[in-house]
Structures are given as structure tokens and as C-alpha cells.
Amino acid sequence: GLDFNGFVQVVQKTFSVLSNETFVLTTTDRIIVDADKFDKLKDGTTLYLLRKPNQVLPASIEEEINFIPHYNTLIESGTDEYFIEGQKSLPSALAQLVDNALSATAKNTGVRSIEIRMLFDKTCGKSAVVVLDNGCGMTSKQLNNWAIYRLSKFTRKSFWGSSEREGYTRPEPVRCSLNSDISYFGVGGKQAAFHIGNSVRMITKPRNSPDVHELVLSKDEFEKKEKNKEDVYKGTILNRKVYLQDIIKEETRKESFTAVVITGVCPDHIKYLKDDFHEWTRQLAHIYHYYIHGVDGNHKMDQSQKSDASPKIDILVTLREKPPAGLRQKNLREVQDDLQTLYINSAVDTFEFKATTSDGGSLSGTMNRARGKRDIFECFWNGRLIPYTTISEFDWCRWPNKSTLPLECFSRFSGVLFTNDKFRVNASKQKFMDLELKLRHKDTHFTPVFNVQKASKNRNIQKEFMQWLEKCHSQFDKQVKFLGYSKTVTRTDV
Amino acid sequence: GLDFNGFVQVVQKTFSVLSNETFVLTTTDRIIVDADKFDKLKDGTTLYLLRKPNQVLPASIEEEINFIPHYNTLIESGTDEYFIEGQKSLPSALAQLVDNALSATAKNTGVRSIEIRMLFDKTCGKSAVVVLDNGCGMTSKQLNNWAIYRLSKFTRKSFWGSSEREGYTRPEPVRCSLNSDISYFGVGGKQAAFHIGNSVRMITKPRNSPDVHELVLSKDEFEKKEKNKEDVYKGTILNRKVYLQDIIKEETRKESFTAVVITGVCPDHIKYLKDDFHEWTRQLAHIYHYYIHGVDGNHKMDQSQKSDASPKIDILVTLREKPPAGLRQKNLREVQDDLQTLYINSAVDTFEFKATTSDGGSLSGTMNRARGKRDIFECFWNGRLIPYTTISEFDWCRWPNKSTLPLECFSRFSGVLFTNDKFRVNASKQKFMDLELKLRHKDTHFTPVFNVQKASKNRNIQKEFMQWLEKCHSQFDKQVKFLGYSKTVTRTDV
Ligand SMILES: Nc1ncnc2c1ncn2[C@@H]1O[C@H](COP(=O)(O)OP(=O)(O)OP(=O)(O)O)[C@@H](O)[C@H]1O
Numbered sequence: 001g002l003d004f005n006g007f008v009q010v011v012q013k014t015f016s017v018l019s020n021e022t023f024v025l026t027t028t029d030r031i032i033v034d035a036d037k038f039d040k041l042k043d044g045t046t047l048y049l050l051r052k053p054n055q056v057l058p059a060s061i062e063e064e065i066n067f068i069p070h071y072n073t074l075i076e077s078g079t080d081e082y083f084i085e086g087q088k089s090l091p092s093a094l095a096q097l098v099d100n101a102l103s104a105t106a107k108n109t110g111v112r113s114i115e116i117r118m119l120f121d122k123t124c125g126k127s128a129v130v131v132l133d134n135g136c137g138m139t140s141k142q143l144n145n146w147a148i149y150r151l152s153k154f155t156r157k158s159f160w161g162s163s164e165r166e167g168y169t170r171p172e173p174v175r176c177s178l179n180s181d182i183s184y185f186g187v188g189g190k191q192a193a194f195h196i197g198n199s200v201r202m203i204t205k206p207r208n209s210p211d212v213h214e215l216v217l218s219k220d221e222f223e224k225k226e227k228n229k230e231d232v233y234k235g236t237i238l239n240r241k242v243y244l245q246d247i248i249k250e251e252t253r254k255e256s257f258t259a260v261v262i263t264g265v266c267p268d269h270i271k272y273l274k275d276d277f278h279e280w281t282r283q284l285a286h287i288y289h290y291y292i293h294g295v296d297g298n299h300k301m302d303q304s305q306k307s308d309a310s311p312k313i314d315i316l317v318t319l320r321e322k323p324p325a326g327l328r329q330k331n332l333r334e335v336q337d338d339l340q341t342l343y344i345n346s347a348v349d350t351f352e353f354k355a356t357t358s359d360g361g362s363l364s365g366t367m368n369r370a371r372g373k374r375d376i377f378e379c380f381w382n383g384r385l386i387p388y389t390t391i392s393e394f395d396w397c398r399w400p401n402k403s404t405l406p407l408e409c410f411s412r413f414s415g416v417l418f419t420n421d422k423f424r425v426n427a428s429k430q431k432f433m434d435l436e437l438k439l440r441h442k443d444t445h446f447t448p449v450f451n452v453q454k455a456s457k458n459r460n461i462q463k464e465f466m467q468w469l470e471k472c473h474s475q476f477d478k479q480v481k482f483l484g485y486s487k488t489v490t491r492t493d494v
Numbered sequence: 495g496l497d498f499n500g501f502v503q504v505v506q507k508t509f510s511v512l513s514n515e516t517f518v519l520t521t522t523d524r525i526i527v528d529a530d531k532f533d534k535l536k537d538g539t540t541l542y543l544l545r546k547p548n549q550v551l552p553a554s555i556e557e558e559i560n561f562i563p564h565y566n567t568l569i570e571s572g573t574d575e576y577f578i579e580g581q582k583s584l585p586s587a588l589a590q591l592v593d594n595a596l597s598a599t600a601k602n603t604g605v606r607s608i609e610i611r612m613l614f615d616k617t618c619g620k621s622a623v624v625v626l627d628n629g630c631g632m633t634s635k636q637l638n639n640w641a642i643y644r645l646s647k648f649t650r651k652s653f654w655g656s657s658e659r660e661g662y663t664r665p666e667p668v669r670c671s672l673n674s675d676i677s678y679f680g681v682g683g684k685q686a687a688f689h690i691g692n693s694v695r696m697i698t699k700p701r702n703s704p705d706v707h708e709l710v711l712s713k714d715e716f717e718k719k720e721k722n723k724e725d726v727y728k729g730t731i732l733n734r735k736v737y738l739q740d741i742i743k744e745e746t747r748k749e750s751f752t753a754v755v756i757t758g759v760c761p762d763h764i765k766y767l768k769d770d771f772h773e774w775t776r777q778l779a780h781i782y783h784y785y786i787h788g789v790d791g792n793h794k795m796d797q798s799q800k801s802d803a804s805p806k807i808d809i810l811v812t813l814r815e816k817p818p819a820g821l822r823q824k825n826l827r828e829v830q831d832d833l834q835t836l837y838i839n840s841a842v843d844t845f846e847f848k849a850t851t852s853d854g855g856s857l858s859g860t861m862n863r864a865r866g867k868r869d870i871f872e873c874f875w876n877g878r879l880i881p882y883t884t885i886s887e888f889d890w891c892r893w894p895n896k897s898t899l900p901l902e903c904f905s906r907f908s909g910v911l912f913t914n915d916k917f918r919v920n921a922s923k924q925k926f927m928d929l930e931l932k933l934r935h936k937d938t939h940f941t942p943v944f945n946v947q948k949a950s951k952n953r954n955i956q957k958e959f960m961q962w963l964e965k966c967h968s969q970f971d972k973q974v975k976f977l978g979y980s981k982t983v984t985r986t987d988v
């Protein structure tokens with residue numbers, strides 16, 4: 001509570017400055033402190049007591065500083081991340097929230113239900129994008145951790161201190177790596193929320209707890225706190241009993257749940273979500289194709305063969321507009337024109353293979369003789385499509401220069417790859433980081449897989465592939481070949 | 495300093511719990527607090543006083559939390575950012591540091607000297623990557639701000655409070671937007687440093703100050719602080735007089751400077767920097783082509799015409815290895831095989847144009863009749879190459895279906911685009927966010943530019959372009975055409 005003159009006197013006394021000595025007080029930036037500047041100094045600021053303003057420091061001086069990241073770390077983290085020139089960013093942003101919902105519902109015993117609700121009818125005040133799941137929910141500590149940028153499952157501590165980790169255990173290997181363990185970096189939820197809007201309310205109830213926990217992060221709040229010189233990363237979790245809410249009407253009926261309620265949705269996004277409903281639901285259906293339809297995908301023909309016994313995953317999309325537009329609703333399982341469905345149902349014969357890398361990476365794949373001309377592999381990471389990485393070929397399926405088979409045989413297939421998380425993706429899960437590199441690595445070993453004889457370790461993938469290709473060629477190619485001469489020839493052998 | 499029993503007694507007294515009433519103390523996660531757990535509680539933890547552990551909360555309870563971003567925000571921010579599958583990340587990471595050096599030296603009156611020093615000879619203890627400039631340096635406050643993730647020039651405050659901004663002023667328009675103002679997001683320096691190594695020491699001296707300021711950020715330090723439960727974002731700036739240093743030998747000779755000293759450089763990076771010296775220096779020379787050579791680029795023919803009067807920019811690369819390998823040194827201006835030099839010197843005639851967007855975006859471009867077959871535009875942002883965005887064409891240079899000119903005329907040019915920062919790039923400056931979109935926007939107006947008559951507002955770009963194309967066609971194409979028949983015909987008109 002000293003004023004500047006009082007402070008100067010104390011300084012003079014403390015440092016025994018003689019009354020005939022001239023001296024100045026400066027900041028470490030050598031700005032002279034006067035009465036006016038003194039009032040603006042923060043507590044803990046380091047000052048120099050010097051004979052003249054630009055005197056050389058007689059000794060080194062340590063100055064305490066703080067460099068807590070700016071709140072734009074949260075607000076702007078999603079600005080560029082989902083952006084691929086010429087592509088719409090929203091399906092990728094929504095996917096981050098669906099990823100979290102898939103992880104959260106992984107241990108559900110009943111139906112795993114995920115809902116993307118677009119509330120554009122203003123019945124609940126303002127437009128909102130809500131992603132809701134009936135998964136495990138979060139305790140207040142977990143909700144606190146959710147908000148901590150870059151705190152991932154690998155670095156998280158338990159409530160009781162740093163020695164006890166929350167204990168992340170890698171999931172058991174499953175077919176197509178459909179392990180529902182699609183969180184990695186500790187950034188997805190925040191990035192996605194602030195990409196879509198400028199405020200997010202998390203409402204969550206963990207299993208076996210009577211309490212609902214709520215936390216709001218919003219751009220306005222951050223700005224206000226900064227203006228008032230408060231700690232921007234201080235917030236409050238509201239702990240309360242369950243009650244009937246406008247947005248989450250089911251709150252009282254669910255043992256546990258999480259709702260991500262995003263408001264301040266930018267008008268461009270709202271327009272896109274309304275106008276291109278068909279398009280973005282199709283893209284989401286593509287991304288989660290194997291989670292929705294199981295390891296065999298959406299085979300329209302043989303519904304009988306479905307080999308999956310795990311609980312059903314429902315991803316429901318609803319879009320509510322002001323009357324007369326009304327309500328649109330779609331279960332992603334109903335989508336029949338996503339790329340993966342089209343591709344699976346145009347395939348005529350398949351070749352399966354798998355591979356392992358020296359660092360525990362596991363990969364499986366299916367190659368199809370496709371009728372179309374998609375000569376690429378789509379790539380799935382822990383069962384979820386990484387939309388902007390495709391692989392065009394492997395060493396062992398390249399045309400071997402001399403072959404009895406014509407060149408065009410080698411450009412008539414496409415496929416799907418499934419990797420586990422030993423293969424790295426970038427934080428927005430748009431691209432693989434090292435897939436091509438790993439596939440080409442000399443320690444990556446490919447083996448063919450046959451449904452009947454599984455033990456095919458010693459088989460040579462290139463040889464088996466050629467045999468398969470030859471078989472396909474003799475069975476399916478005659479017709480295709482003659483089509484090349486733009487004349488339809490009826491096959492005589494059928 | 496109470497133990498658990500003492501605490502329980504205080505609670506009983508404070509909340510007037512009757513001695514025959516049973517009660518429990520739980521965390522907000524409904525974990526029962528006993529003597530053991532009590533010792534581990536942090537100050538400020540919210541506790542519930544309940545009759546039974548799962549009693550419904552009678553009222554909502556607000557719980558204070560903190561969610562300061564994890565230190566991985568700094569450490570991991572550069573992990574994926576510079577990654578483009580199949581491309582090396584280091585040139586892009588180094589470029590972020592060169593960007594900062596260009597900004598810092600923008601107001602130099604003499605030579606602007608930037609040096610990238612690879613110290614792999616271990617003379618200074620460990621391997622280090624150093625980027626050094628003789629720019630304006632930083633005050634201790636600015637150095638503190640440097641460390642704050644996502645604090646950009648647009649959000650920075652002055653030392654004296656939030657009302658006085660440090661005052662960012664947009665630079666005046668200059669040709670090719672070579673304004674040296676290449677910082678934007680407040681992330682580049684930190685991302686690049688931790689992409690390259692795991693520790694960074696900033697050493698800087700501002701002009702007109704006798705003091706050198708030093709700040710170290712290191713992964714080890716962060717980990718240690720977290721383990722000791724200290725504030726991870728608390729650090730110390732060392733303020734000292736200038737002296738002769740091992741790394742920055744010039745310290746005493748420079749009025750102002752900044753050195754970024756990165757250690758803990760990962761072995762893969764060191765290998766690449768050594769083995770591919772030619773390659774990465776060539777890429778940097780490409781990125782900064784116009785900063786190094788001026789607005790006209792590296793024309794080998796007419797050194798006389800250089801129209802640039804601004805101070806020279808030297809970007810020097812040195813790589814020091816243990817003997818016998820010794821020292822490699824290259825001024826990027828000497829590079830003669832970067833893509834931009836090759837392209838400029840293969841051009842036979844040029845067409846210039848410019849464009850403005852409704853939001854103040856300004857763009858200029860040059861189109862060349864190129865001998866090679868590079869049918870794309872490289873794109874520069876504030877004068878610096880954004881390496882992974884290219885533009886393939888504009889509406890007005892597409893083949894107009896019926897034209898007296900043959901189709902192949904329209905695929906024989908390439909060019910360069912220069913934009914100001916009204917066009918957005920992503921945080922790692924690898925890609926434009928909205929370039930194509932803006933170029934195609936109806937309010938983006940293109941006009942041809944002629945060196946002689948500058949006033950060409952009313953000219954129609956498509957018409958002018960066709961005329962240029964026709965001129966080129968009649969002047970240069972005969973030979974090219976006949977070459978198509980693999981026979982060299984001597985032109986009769988020369
Ligand atoms: N719907 C949800 N239900 C339960 N817990 C959730 C939910 N969403 C997020 N969480 C918790 O919050 C954490 C942070 O989520 P966030 O998406 O921000 O990062 P992440 O999933 O850990 O990593 P990534 O960056 O890969 O998404 C998650 O790890 C999870 O523990």
C-alpha cells in the first residue's frame with residue numbers, strides 16, 4: 001500500500017543509498033519508474049536500482065516470469081486443424097466428438113447410442129449443436145481433466161497424486177482394430193467445439209453417481225476474465241442432482257451420459273449443416289462405416305453372415321428447424337450411398353492380407369477386384385476412417401514387368417486397410433503421419449490370409465497375389481477386355 | 495496443519511452435526527475421505543458432508559477448478575504440424591525461425607544478417623541448431639511474451655496494461671508483399687524449436703539496452719516442475735551484461751541480436767541435416783527466393799536491372815562437424831538450383847496481373863511461357879513461399895472451347911502468385927486456407943498489368959491474356975511444335 005515516494009524512501013533506506021547519490025529505479029526493460037508508472041506495476045515485478053538508466057549490470061539478475069499459454073490456445077486450436085483446401089471441415093470436427101462418444105460407450109452392455117442433434121429451431125434459446133452419448137460419463141475430476149489442453153490418457157494422473165496413474169491399458173487386439181479407443185492427444189473435444197461454435201457446455205453424469213457435472217468454456221468468459229485480470233484458466237464445475245432439462249430431456253432416464261452442447265455456432269456452419277445434410281451424414285457414415293456395420297461392412301447381399309456379436313452402435317442424426325421446415329432424422333446405418341458401401345457392394349472377389357511392423361504395429365487389409373476405377377486403399381485407424389490419407393499400392397502388387405497377365409489387370413483393384421494405433425495420425429485425425437513409410441519398411445512383413453487355412457505364415461504374398469489375380473483374370477476379365485474396344489461381346493462361356 | 499481427526503471435529507462443530515448422527519465426507523467424485531486420503535488432498539478441494547455416500551445433493555454446488563493447458567501444449571505442438579507425408583519436415587520448421595529473424599531485421603538500416611548454424615562438432619558440449627539474427631532483439635517483457643503460446647502480435651499488451659496495445663500497425667503495401675511481416679499466430683518459434691529438439695535457449699539483446707536477456711524452455715524442466723508440483727509455466731529470465739560466449743561469439747560486437755539455441759536435437763534430424771545439406775538449403779532458398787534476390791528474383795541474365803533498394807538480406811547456413819568432416823558454409827543467395835531460379839530462367843515471356851478482394855486482399859502474379867511442363871502457380875504469402883499450396887489455373891486462362899489457338903497453348907505456362915496476409919495460411923505456414931476460394935470469388939477482380947502503361951483498370955484480363963498468348967504462339971511456338979515431331983527445324987525468321 002505504499003505510494004511511489006514512500007517506496008523510494010524505503011529503497012533508499014534498505015539499500016543505504018546516500019542522500020547525495022543520484023539513482024534511478026527502472027524495470028528490467030530499463031524503463032524509468034516514476035509515480036505514474038509505479039501505480040501500474042504488478043506485484044512481484046523485478047526492478048533495478050541504478051546510478052544511471054543504462055548502467056551495465058554489475059551482476060546477473062534472475063527475474064521471475066509466467067508464461068501460461070494464452071486462452072487462444074483453446075479458442076483457436078481448431079481454426080486451421082480441420083481445414084483441407086476444397087473440403088468442408090465440419091464432418092471432421094463432428095467426428096472428433098463422435099470419437100469421444102465411441103470411446104465412452106465402449107464398455108456399454110446394451111445399445112451404444114450416440115446422437116448428433118442440430119437444434120436450429122431456437123426453442124432452447126439459441127442455435128446449438130449437441131452431441132450426446134449414453135457412455136460412462138465423467139466424474140468431476142475427469143471433467144476437469146477434459147478441459148486441460150493436451151492432457152491425454154497417457155499423461156493423466158489419478159485424483160490422488162502423480163504416483164497412481166489413472167491406468168491406461170491398451171485394448172486387446174480385435175478384428176479391423178475396431179477397439180473404440182479413438183482418443184489420443186487430449187485436444188479433440190476442445191478443438192472441435194471451438195471450431196463449430198464459441199461456447200461449449202459439457203453436461204455429464206458418471207455411472208454409479210447421483211450427480212450431474214457441468215462445465216462451460218466460452219470465448220466471452222475468457223475475454224472477460226482477461227479484461228478483469230483474473231486467471232483465465234480458473235473455472236467452476238457445477239455439481240447438481242439430475243433434473244429435466246430443455247436440451248437433454250433424457251437426463252433423468254439415463255444411468256450415465258455425456259452431452260456436449262455447443263452454442264455460438266457460426267452462421268456459415270449452420271447453413272452448411274442445413275443445406276448439405278445429405279452430404280455430411282454420408283461422410284460421417286463413411287468414417288464410421290465399420291463401427292456401424294461391423295467388421296464385414298455394409299454388404300447388402302448377405303445379412304446372414306454378419307459375424308459381430310458386440311453391442312450395436314447407433315449413430316443418430318437429427319436436425320430441427322423452425323416450422324415449416326421441421327425435423328430431419330437419420331440413423332447413419334441407413335445411409336446406403338457412402339463410399340464404403342458402394343465400394344463393398346461393387347467388389348467381385350477379395351484378397352485378404354495382414355502385416356506386422358517391428359514396433360507392434362498391426363495392419364490388416366482387403367483387396368477387391370472392383371468394377372469401378374478406384375485404384376486406392378482407404379485407411380482406417382482403430383477402425384475409424386482417416387479421410388485424407390490413401391495408399392495407392394504395395395510393392396508386392398505392382399506389375400512385375402514380365403508377367404503373363406496384362407498390365408491393366410494390375411490397376412483394377414482397390415481396398416481397405418485397418419491399422420492399430422502404432423501407426424500415427426495427426427491430432428485432427430485427418431491424415432496418417434507415417435503409414436507409407438512403415439508399409440515400405442523392410443521389417444514390415446505381409447502375409448496373405450485365407451478364411452479357411454489361417455496358418456499362412458510361410459506363404460509368399462506376391463506369389464499368392466499373382467495366383468489370385470490370375471484366377472480373377474480368367475474368371476472375370478474376358479468381358480471387360482472386349483469392352484475396351486467399345487463393342488459389347490456376349491461371353492460364350494456363360 | 496490439521497490431521498484428519500482434527501478436521502472431522504472442526505467439521506462437526508462448524509456444521510453442528512449431532513454426535514449421534516452418522517455422516518461421511520466425500521470428494522465431489524463421491525470418494526469417501528479417510529485419514530489416508532485426507533493427507534493427499536490439495537488445498538482448495540471441495541468436499542461434501544453427506545449422510546450417506548450416494549445421497550442426492552440437496553442443492554447445486556459450485557466447485558472451483560483450474561485447467562491450465564498441459565505443458566505438452568508447447569512440447570508437442572510441433573510434432574505433427576510440419577508433417578506432410580513423404581516430405582521432410584525440417585525445412586519448414588527452420589523456416590519458422592527464419593521468418594522470425596526476417597521480421598526482427600525488417601527495420602535494420604545495414605545488412606540484415608541471418609545465420610543458421612548447425613553445431614554438430616560438440617565443441618560447445620552438445621549438438622545444437624542455432625538461428626541467429628542481427629535484428630531488433632527483445633526486451634525482457636518481449637522475451638516473456640515470446641514464451642506465451644498463442645500470444646500473437648494482435649493480442650499482445652504493452653507492459654503498462656491492457657489499454658495500451660504494443661500497437662501493431664499493418665505494414666505499407668510493397669511489391670510482391672515483401673514486407674518482412676511474417677509472424678501471425680504466436681506459435682511458430684515454440685513449435686519449431688520443439689520440433690527440432692527438446693530444449694531451447696533464447697539469448698537476445700534489444701537495441702539501446704546494455705542488457706542481454708536469456709530464457710530457457712526445456713522438456714526436462716517441465717517434467718521436473720510437474721513432478722515437484724511446481725507451476726510449470728513459471729520460469730526465470732536471466733538479465734546480464736554482454737560477454738563472450740561459446741555459441742554466440744559475436745555477442746559483444748552487435749548492437750542488438752537474437753539467438754535461438756536448440757539442443758537435444760533428435761538424431762534423425764542431425765542425420766538428415768548432414769546427409770541432405772544440399773537438399774534442405776535448396777528448399778530454404780526456394781522459400782525465401784524473393785527476400786534473397788529481390789522482387790525480380792534470381793535472373794541470371796540481367797543483374798543490371800535489379801530494382802531493389804532495400805538493405806540486403808543474407809541468409810547464411812553453416813554446418814560444423816567433427817574433423818575431418820569440418821565446415822560447410824553456404825549463403826542461400828548462391829543457390830542456383832532452387833525451383834524458383836530454374837523456373838525464372840527458363841521463362842521466355844511473361845504476363846503480369848494483379849487482383850484485389852473485397853476484404854482488402856491484394857494479390858499480384860506473373861505468368862510465364864515456360865519451356866518445362868510446370869503448369870502451376872507457386873504461391874507466396876507476405877513474400878514467403880507457402881510450400882504445399884499450388885494453384886493450377888484461373889477462370890480467365892482456361893481454354894475457352896472455341897479459340898483460334900490450339901489447346902496445348904493453354905497448358906504451357908506456369909507462374910508465381912504473391913498475396914498479402916488478408917489471405918490466410920495455416921499456423922505452420924505450409925498451406926493456404928482459402929486461396930482457391932478467394933480467387934474464384936465473384937468479388938475478386940483481376941486486371942492485367944503492363945510495365946509501361948500501369949493504368950489498366952478497365953482492361954479485360956481474359957482478352958489481354960489471349961492477346962499475349964497469341965503473341966507468344968506466333969513468336970515462340972513454331973519451333974516447339976515441330977519439336978513435337980522430334981525433328982529440329984531452324985526458324986527462318988531469325
Ligand atoms: N463423451 C465423453 N464421455 C466421456 N468422457 C469423455 C467424453 N468426451 C471426452 N471425454 C474425456 O475427456 C478427455 C478429453 O477429450 P478430448 O477429445 O479433448 O481429447 P482426447 O479424446 O483425450 O484426445 P484426442 O485429441 O485424440 O481427441 C477424453 O480423453 C475423455 O477422457
Ligand SMILES: Nc1ncnc2c1ncn2[C@@H]1O[C@H](COP(=O)(O)OP(=O)(O)OP(=O)(O)O)[C@@H](O)[C@H]1O
Binds near residue numbers: 593594595629630
Ligand atoms: N528472432 C527474433 N527477434 C526478435 N523477436 C522475436 C524473434 N523471434 C520471435 N520474436 C518475438 O516473439 C514472438 C513470438 O514468436 P513466434 O514465432 O513463437 O510467434 P509469431 O512469430 O508471433 O507467430 P507465428 O506463429 O506466425 O510464428 C514474435 O511475435 C516476436 O515478437
Ligand SMILES: [Mg+2]
Binds near residue numbers: 183187
Ligand atoms: Mg477425443
Ligand SMILES: [Mg+2]
Binds near residue numbers: 590593676677678681
Ligand atoms: Mg514466428
